[in-house]
Amino acid sequence: MSVPSLDVIYYVACSLDGFIAKIDGGVEWLDAYQGQAEDYGYGEFYSACDALIMGSHTYEVSLKFGEWPSKDKPSWVFTSRDLTLIDPSITLTSGDPSAVVEEMQSKGIKRAWMMGGGKLAGSFLEAGLLTEFRVYVIPLVLGEGIPLLSGVSREHTLKLTKTESYPSGIVEMRYTR
Numbered sequence: 001m002s003v004p005s006l007d008v009i010y011y012v013a014c015s016l017d018g019f020i021a022k023i024d025g026g027v028e029w030l031d032a033y034q035g036q037a038e039d040y041g042y043g044e045f046y047s048a049c050d051a052l053i054m055g056s057h058t059y060e061v062s063l064k065f066g067e068w069p070s071k072d073k074p075s076w077v078f079t080s081r082d083l084t085l086i087d088p089s090i091t092l093t094s095g096d097p098s099a100v101v102e103e104m105q106s107k108g109i110k111r112a113w114m115m116g117g118g119k120l121a122g123s124f125l126e127a128g129l130l131t132e133f134r135v136y137v138i139p140l141v142l143g144e145g146i147p148l149l150s151g152v153s154r155e156h157t158l159k160l161t162k163t164e165s166y167p168s169g170i171v172e173m174r175y176t177r
C-alpha cells in the first residue's frame, strides 16, 4: 500500500447509527447544529486545507445551495458524468484516486478535505489514500440513510488520536491510520 505525502482528511458529521445523510440525500437534520457560536474547529480546519475532494453525489447536493462556497480553493469532483461546472476552481475527474492524488501532489497540495460522501471516502480508504478521520457524531438516530463509508471490503485498523465532547451533545473523534 502506498504511503501518500498528501494528507486527505475526512471531516464529516454523522448520526449515531453511522449515516451522513437521509436516504434522499437530505442533511437538514444538521441545521440545528450550524450557525451557532461553536464551529467545531471548522474555520481552522478549512483554512489549513489546500484543496477539496468530493464524490459527484455530494457535489450535486452542494449545487442546490446556489453559489459555490469554496472559490478560494481548488476542488476535485469525482464523476463519470458530464456534470455542470459552476466555478473555475472545480475540476471534474474520472481518474483513479491514486492518479488524482499524484496530480494534486504535483501541484504542491499538501492537505485536502475529503468532503465525502461515503462512497468516495470508502474508495480512498480502500486505496490507502485516506490519512485521517474527523467524525462528528450527532446525538441523533436516523434509522436509515447514506452510510459514512461504503464499498469497503476489508478491515482497516485505526489509531484514536483525539476525542472531544461539546455542550450540544456532539462528540468529535479523530483517527489516523
Ligand SMILES: NC(=O)c1ccc[n+]([C@@H]2O[C@H](COP(=O)([O-])OP(=O)(O)OC[C@H]3O[C@@H](n4cnc5c(N)ncnc54)[C@H](OP(=O)(O)O)[C@@H]3O)[C@@H](O)[C@H]2O)c1
Pocket: 011, 012, 013, 014, 019, 020, 021, 024, 025, 026, 027, 054, 055, 056, 057, 058, 059, 061, 078, 079, 080, 081, 094, 097, 115, 116, 117, 118, 119, 120, 121, 123, 146, 150
Ligand atoms: N454529513 C456530512 O457531513 C456529509 C458530508 C458529505 C456528504 N454528505 C452527503 O452524502 C451524500 C452523498 O454520499 P454518497 O456516498 O451517496 O456519494 P458520493 O461519495 O458523494 O458520490 C459517489 C459518486 O461519485 C462518483 N465516483 C466517481 N469516481 C468514484 C470513485 N473512485 N469512488 C466512488 N465514487 C466515485 C460515482 O458517480 P458518477 O460516476 O455516476 O458521477 C459515485 O456514485 C449526499 O447526500 C451528501 O449531502 C454528508
